[in-house]
Amino acid sequence: MVELGQLEAHHDKFAKRHSRVVAVSLDGLEDSKKMQEDFPHLTVVADHEHKLVDAVAVLHPGAGEHGEDVAVPTTILVDKYGVVRALFRPTNVASRLSASEVLATVDKKLAAP
Amino acid sequence: MNDLHKTTTRHPGRSLLFFGMFLAIAGPVLMMLLTFAAKILITPWYAPVLGTLGVALIILALMRSRSIWRWTAVVIFTLFVAFQWYVPLAMRLPAYAGPVKVGEPFPAFATTLADGSAYTQDDLKGDQNTVMVFFRGRW
Numbered sequence: 001m002v003e004l005g006q007l008e009a010h011h012d013k014f015a016k017r018h019s020r021v022v023a024v025s026l027d028g029l030e031d032s033k034k035m036q037e038d039f040p041h042l043t044v045v046a047d048h049e050h051k052l053v054d055a056v057a058v059l060h061p062g063a064g065e066h067g068e069d070v071a072v073p074t075t076i077l078v079d080k081y082g083v084v085r086a087l088f089r090p091t092n093v094a095s096r097l098s099a100s101e102v103l104a105t106v107d108k109k110l111a112a113p
Numbered sequence: 114m115n116d117l118h119k120t121t122t123r124h125p126g127r128s129l130l131f132f133g134m135f136l137a138i139a140g141p142v143l144m145m146l147l148t149f150a151a152k153i154l155i156t157p158w159y160a161p162v163l164g165t166l167g168v169a170l171i172i173l174a175l176m177r178s179r180s181i182w183r184w185t186a187v188v189i190f191t192l193f194v195a196f197q198w199y200v201p202l203a204m205r206l207p208a209y210a211g212p213v214k215v216g217e218p219f220p221a222f223a224t225t226l227a228d229g230s231a232y233t234q235d236d237l238k239g240d241q242n243t244v245m246v247f248f249r250g251r252w
Binding site: 003004007014017018019020021022023024025029032033035036043044045046047049051052053055056057058060064070071072073074075076077078079080081082083084085086087089090091092093094095096098102106110 | 153155156157200201204205206208209210211212213214215216217218219220221222223224225226227228229232234235237238239240241242243244245246247248249
């Protein structure tokens, strides 16, 4: 998991910015627990019932490698008041924000006034 | 010197052929290095662009000297580069059209964390900002 691994590796930089990284997993509960162990500094959401992914409307039904439902890669920045400050949706499924780009967006969109 | 001159004369355009094949292969190799070694995930448009340039050089080599091997190279590498164009085009994503809007509260939801505890939109409020990442499978 390139994306999550990068975010985990930069966890201290997110902490300095008073930001936590929440990774939303659509896998089963046991897989989500394993993911939490693999990425201890991220907060893993076990959204196997699709409650969060449906609320945000980023489900891509049947688009997984084995026909399973997957999320459309999306990154959302929310401030400490629960207000959305930025949303990034790549134009291509092979494209992702790097951890450095996420940090730069946090600095730009979530900097303390 | 004379041997080199003879080789060049005997195989005109050979350097174009080899450099063209190198360019056609370079894009996918670069993509693998960026993705799995450098862990940089960007849309690999550079691959079909390099490949197209490579095929153009292979065609130039064919024009310099026609042989069954060069015709074969043109066909194989043209198909290979066509596939390189197809992949990023097939993986395009539609623009986001959901309920999340910048400047507005995050939509209501009620799900669970990996430890089984409840997690709702109220948990987004507090002393920390949230970077919420919806990721796909292996990434």
